[in-house]
Amino acid sequence: MRAIMSTILLLVLAGGAIGVAFSFYQWHRPMAQAAQAVVIAPGTGTLAILRQLHGEGLIPPPWTIALPLVVSGDMRRLKAGEYAVTPGMSAGDLLDAMAAGNVVVHAVTIPEGFTVAQIKARLLAEPLLSGELPAHIPEGSLFPDTWSFQREEARSALIGRMQARMRDELARAWEMRQADLPIATPEEALILASIVEEETGIADERPLVAGVYLNRLRIPMRLQSDPTVAYGIAPAGMQRMLTLKDLARDSPYNTYTRDGLPPGPICNPGRDSLEAVMRPAETEALYFVATGDGGHRFARTHAEHEQNVRAYRAVQRAKRREGQ
Secondary structure, three states, X not given: OHHHHHHHHHHHHHHHHHHHHHHHHHHHOEOOOOOEEEEEOOOOOHHHHHHHHHHOOOOOOHHHHHHHHHHHOHHHOOOOEEEEEOOOOEHHHHHHHHHHOOOOOEEEEOOOOOOHHHHHHHHHOOOOOEOOOOOOOOXXXXXXXXXXXXXXXXXXXXXXXXXHHHHHHHHHHHHOOOOOOOXXXXXXXXXXXXXXXXXXXXXXXXXXXXXXXXXHHHOOOOOOOHHHHHHHHOOOOOOOOOOHHHHHXXXXXXXXXXXXXXXXXXXXXXXXXXXXXXXXXXXXXOEEEEOOOOOEEEEOOHHHHHHHHHHHHHHHHHHHHHHO
């Protein structure tokens, strides 16, 4: 009898060892055949997650990996989200990634100088974001950058992150400002930075453009900025060139007809434009005009400016002749 009991015990132990070995083999066995993504909805329980993954052919039957799942500690730590599955990934690899929350991160780029209307359109067109946008988003409150997000992140949450970043960037730039600037508040600096952003896309020119406008504010002299006029006419973006009639039409944003800064920003400026306003180039220039090839010519007197304007018009005429 003792021999029989010993034999039975050995068989049980052997069977248990085989079961343990099989379970860990299943845990480490490559399962995924191709690269894909798996999405676990928020609120999904552990057993439902395991059933979903098994149904998609990414893990073996859940009971076959119960032991290593418990030993790993992943059983109670699986998180919802989107996960990248790579060829040859095992059940253990995937469940470890889900326990660690290594979700797929997506990105949306908001260029410097985009208006709120343009940013709204871009976020609404991003299918991996969810929900509505806030009803009111102040112009200039969103920091332009390449923003990372997870699938199904709320658009309102991303807006909140962009606004918090703009507050931080503006505060940081304000702390580094020169002492003699003719602007009294961070809000005024933001308005001027938005104008600088719209006037030039060349980083090296931004401190010069800022210097021109700050010189004008000191005199005082009207800013006469075309982008402010355009924003006053069409905040969502003008689809045509400005005319002389537009420049003469009074509005709160027409800096040809109104003194000082407009009532608010005209776009969402980036860090370079914020810093250009806080630490502008030392210049006596009061004027600038496009060169016709992307840059600008700067002038101290109106007479010099008129010469630069004539040079610009000559370039434009030559381009039109070449295009005929």
